[in-house]
Amino acid sequence: MTPIDTAQLALDTIHQRTTSGIPSWLIHVMDHGHIERLAGCSPGDYRRDPHATYLAFQQRVGTCLLDQWIPDNPLTMGPDGYEGARRATTGIDRVMIDGIHIDSPEAVVEHLECVVFPALRQQALQFDEVARCQQVIDDEQRIQALLGPQILKSGHGCVRFPTLAYGAYGYEAYFSAYALYPEVMEQHFRLQADVALCNNRAVAQAITEGGLPPLVRLDHDMADSRGALVREESLDRLWLPYFAQVIEPLVTRGVRLLWHCDGNLMAMVPRLLEAGIAGFQGFQYEDGMDYPRICAMKSRTGEDLIIIAGVSVTTTLPFGTPVDVRDQIRWLVDMGPRRGLLLGGSSTIAPGTPFENIQTLVEGFAHYRNRTT
Numbered sequence: 001m002t003p004i005d006t007a008q009l010a011l012d013t014i015h016q017r018t019t020s021g022i023p024s025w026l027i028h029v030m031d032h033g034h035i036e037r038l039a040g041c042s043p044g045d046y047r048r049d050p051h052a053t054y055l056a057f058q059q060r061v062g063t064c065l066l067d068q069w070i071p072d073n074p075l076t077m078g079p080d081g082y083e084g085a086r087r088a089t090t091g092i093d094r095v096m097i098d099g100i101h102i103d104s105p106e107a108v109v110e111h112l113e114c115v116v117f118p119a120l121r122q123q124a125l126q127f128d129e130v131a132r133c134q135q136v137i138d139d140e141q142r143i144q145a146l147l148g149p150q151i152l153k154s155g156h157g158c159v160r161f162p163t164l165a166y167g168a169y170g171y172e173a174y175f176s177a178y179a180l181y182p183e184v185m186e187q188h189f190r191l192q193a194d195v196a197l198c199n200n201r202a203v204a205q206a207i208t209e210g211g212l213p214p215l216v217r218l219d220h221d222m223a224d225s226r227g228a229l230v231r232e233e234s235l236d237r238l239w240l241p242y243f244a245q246v247i248e249p250l251v252t253r254g255v256r257l258l259w260h261c262d263g264n265l266m267a268m269v270p271r272l273l274e275a276g277i278a279g280f281q282g283f284q285y286e287d288g289m290d291y292p293r294i295c296a297m298k299s300r301t302g303e304d305l306i307i308i309a310g311v312s313v314t315t316t317l318p319f320g321t322p323v324d325v326r327d328q329i330r331w332l333v334d335m336g337p338r339r340g341l342l343l344g345g346s347s348t349i350a351p352g353t354p355f356e357n358i359q360t361l362v363e364g365f366a367h368y369r370n371r372t373t
Contacts, residue, residue: 007152009369010065014154014215014256016304016339023064024365025281025308025344027358029057030077031351034358050075058151061362062369065342067156067217069143077351088170095170105177108169109184120191124198132202137210155216158203159250159257160196162189162242163220164229178230186238193242200246204253214255215306217281223263225287232267244275251276256306262347264288273299279306282346286315292335304337310346311361317345318353322360329364343368 010023029035032046039045039057046053054071086092088102095102100111136158144153165188166174178185207214222229247257256278259265264287269280278299283289295307309332311317316328332343343365349358 006062006064006150006369010152010154010342011213013065013340013342014213014306016306018339021371022333022368023342024062024369025342026058026063026066026068027061027345027349027361027365028068028070028073028347029349029353029358030074031349031353032074032077034349034353034355035074037355038358038362046074055146059148062366063151064369065152065154066147067154067215069146069153073348087167089167095173097168102169102173105173105180108165108173108177109181111169112165112184112188117187117191120195124191124194127195127198129198129202129205132199133206133209136203136206137212140206140210140212152213154213155203155207156219158199158206159216159218159247160192160199161218161220161246162192162196162239164222166229175230178234182234182238189239189242193246196246197249201249204249204255207250207255208253214253215258216250216255217258217260217308218277219260221260221262222268223261223265225263225284227264227266228268232271235268236271240271240275247276251278251300258306258308261289266290269294269297273297273305276300278303279308279340281308281344282310283312284314284346285312291332295335295337304340306340306342307336308342308344309333309336310344313345313347313349313353317349317357317361320357322356325357325360326364329361329368333368 006023009019009021012019013023029038033043035046035053035057036043038061039053040060041053041056051071054074058066088095097111098115100107102108102111140153140155147153164174164178169177203216206212228235250257257276258279258281259272259277261280261282261284263284266288280294283291283294285291291309295305297305299305311325311328311332316324329343333341345361
């Protein structure tokens with residue numbers, strides 16, 4: 001295939017046109033040696049020039065669609081694991097925010113009411129939708145120019161929506177506050193939504209004015225292996241109405257929104273579809289995500305879903321064999337939607353994953369990308 005064909009294959013898939021090949025989504029590998037080897041570079045090249053090496057890697061593995069340009073992200077990983085900054089959910093001993101020690105649910109409420117809520121009100125009042133629209137166009141076009149004609153850049157991180165704030169406060173303090181002070185949580189979601197609605201109107205306009213691909217992936221972990229992090233019924237009441245409200249400007253413009261799935265999110269899938277989500281990416285099958293069942297579902301408007309089907313980065317790739325990798329790719333294709341299917345890893349591929357499995361992944365994607373029947 002010529003370079004322009006791979007990007008066009010991705011665009012045709014976004015529009016759910018009939019295609020012979022299946023486009024491949026970005027492969028995000030954290031092992032520096034694997035990146036260098038697949039990029040055709042020398043040992044140490046990634047640390048010396050992460051951007052050029054990461055780009056060569058994505059181009060050589062045949063990536064058709066890339067929504068996240070994060071070439072520096074693997075620098076947070078070394079041979080022994082995570083080397084990035086410690087935060088509330090990554091091992092910090094004492095959470096201090098704006099001079100408030102977050103050691104209780106009451107401290108979470110204090111910080112929200114004294115610092116966060118006033119800031120959100122101010123952001124909503126001062127939001128410049130025209131400037132934000134141009135910023136999105138400029139950012140997306142800049143990265144697209146960097147990627148070149150063979151990789152299509154789609155959206156990630158530009159759409160905003162209310163989120164659970166465990167990343168700032170830590171799991172124990174935040175979820176205790178969520179349980180004890182639901183009225184404060186709802187106010188937080190509502191104020192986040194006021195800002196998000198302004199932002200998303202601007203993003204919808206940017207996609208139209210800039211001729212950007214009408215696909216954006218939303219990324220917020222709301223489940224673990226057991227299910228949603230909080231009761232779905234509480235989300236129905238406190239969160240979901242605001243989420244549906246803020247994505248509506250994009251949905252009505254025909255922008256397809258995908259939800260990144262971590263953990264067992266099955267109970268949330270129908271709720272997200274009713275809100276306007278058009279597809280999903282990243283499935284932890286071992287936690288109960290029913291891939292064939294999801295692929296058979298329809299969007300709110302009755303269309304097939306867009307699915308970025310991922311070979312498991314928690315079981316198959318790190319612990320399986322090349323035969324297991326090939327078998328799972330075949331299963332993803334056989335069980336996936338006939339139109340709107342892309343292939344990738346289910347999430348980030350961690351250090352320690354056998355190179356042979358990643359090589360098999362790349363070869364399998366090339367097989368389906370270039371098939372003619």
